[in-house]
Amino acid sequence: MENPIVKVEHLYHRYATQWAIEDISFEIDHVGVVGLLGSNGAGKSTTMNIICGVLKQTSGEVYINGVNSLKDPIAARKNIGFLPQKPPLYPDLTVDEYLRFCAEMRLVDPKKINRAVEETEERCGISHFKGRLLRNLSGGYQQRVSIAQAIIHDPKFVVLDEPTNGLDPNQILEVRHLIRGIAEERTVMLSTHILSEIQATCNSIIMIEHGRIVFSGSVEEFDSCIEPSSLFATFDFPPLPEEVTRIEGIRNVEVVGAHGLRMWYNGDRDVVKTVVRESVAHGWELTEIRSEKSSMEEVFAKLSGKSK
Numbered sequence: 437m438e439n440p441i442v443k444v445e446h447l448y449h450r451y452a453t454q455w456a457i458e459d460i461s462f463e464i465d466h467v468g469v470v471g472l473l474g475s476n477g478a479g480k481s482t483t484m485n486i487i488c489g490v491l492k493q494t495s496g497e498v499y500i501n502g503v504n505s506l507k508d509p510i511a512a513r514k515n516i517g518f519l520p521q522k523p524p525l526y527p528d529l530t531v532d533e534y535l536r537f538c539a540e541m542r543l544v545d546p547k548k549i550n551r552a553v554e555e556t557e558e559r560c561g562i563s564h565f566k567g568r569l570l571r572n573l574s575g576g577y578q579q580r581v582s583i584a585q586a587i588i589h590d591p592k593f594v595v596l597d598e599p600t601n602g603l604d605p606n607q608i609l610e611v612r613h614l615i616r617g618i619a620e621e622r623t624v625m626l627s628t629h630i631l632s633e634i635q636a637t638c639n640s641i642i643m644i645e646h647g648r649i650v651f652s653g654s655v656e657e658f659d660s661c662i663e664p665s666s667l668f669a670t671f672d673f674p675p676l677p678e679e680v681t682r683i684e685g686i687r688n689v690e691v692v693g694a695h696g697l698r699m700w701y702n703g704d705r706d707v708v709k710t711v712v713r714e715s716v717a718h719g720w721e722l723t724e725i726r727s728e729k730s731s732m733e734e735v736f737a738k739l740s741g742k743s744k
């Protein structure tokens with residue numbers, strides 16, 4: 437059987453006095469974008485820094501394409517590209533000089549460096565700026581160069597720590613497009629605390645809170661991982677809110693417009709049937725009824741333990 441692209445086993449890390457991550461384990465064996473989601477201080481950067489070999493874990497193992505990153509760091513790093521939270525750019529180098537330097541650092545075969553630089557510039561849409569000093573590029577183009585350095589050695593696994601941080605809305609769209617392109621043939625893990633970023637870019641999510649994994653699955657599973665607890669219904673002759681709260685299981689009601697009611701219920705899946713029955717019995721003339729899915733924000737709040 438083929439090795440997973442990345443396998444993390446029981447990872448723990450302790451800074452001076454405090455555990456930053458505890459018992460993080462996951463495995464990724466497919467191409468596409470995996471979002472590492474979590475509030476500020478949840479442990480995302482710590483996890484990424486360890487995976488990429490720039491921070492040594494207190495305990496636990498990381499395997500990149502089957503290679504243990506502590507036992508054989510050079511072989512493991514051949515398959516990792518990393519964009520840390522603060523991109524490692526040298527403002528006095530041109531794009532070409534910088535990428536050539538990165539290719540050398542990444543041990544790209546000297547005979548293949550020209551080609552690697554050219555192809556990466558093409559991939560990241562920066563060929564027309566190859567002779568320009570990094571200091572003279574806009575934030576969006578600097579970020580493209582930062583992503584270019586992460587893929588110059590054609591790694592299987594690319595880790596991007598908050599890649600759209602500090603960019604304007606147009607630059608964000610361009611960088612997301614670039615990331616999706618890169619992830620067509622490799623696995624990209626990006627960290628963010630921005631939910632729209634996850635929806636726009638990712639295929640799956642690993643969510644960390646207080647240093648522990650609280651969710652791992654597809655974006656669709658994340659969306660529906662909390663049971664709906666409200667119903668929305670419209671009636672030709674809507675009942676008064678107090679008539680609805682008398683229905684067993686309904687704990688709260690909100691009037692929406694002239695004909696709509698939103699009803700919160702207590703975990704009773706049969707509540708829809710009960711509302712339909714009551715409507716028929718009282719002549720409210722029900723015209724629509726549906727359970728409401730929790731929004732991504734609600735799921736995030738719930739999983740990060742901030743839900744009331």
Ligand SMILES: Nc1ncnc2c1ncn2[C@@H]1O[C@H](COP(=O)(O)OP(=O)(O)OP(=O)(O)O)[C@@H](O)[C@H]1O
Nearest residue numbers: 451452456474475476477478479480481482483629
């Ligand atoms: N060098 C350090 N020394 C001590 N504590 C640290 C250090 N770096 C991070 N921490 C703490 O470890 C915890 C996890 O931090 P980390 O930077 O991994 O979180 P994060 O999810 O990446 O947050 P953010 O989104 O704000 O970057 C936080 O409580 C943070 O304050």
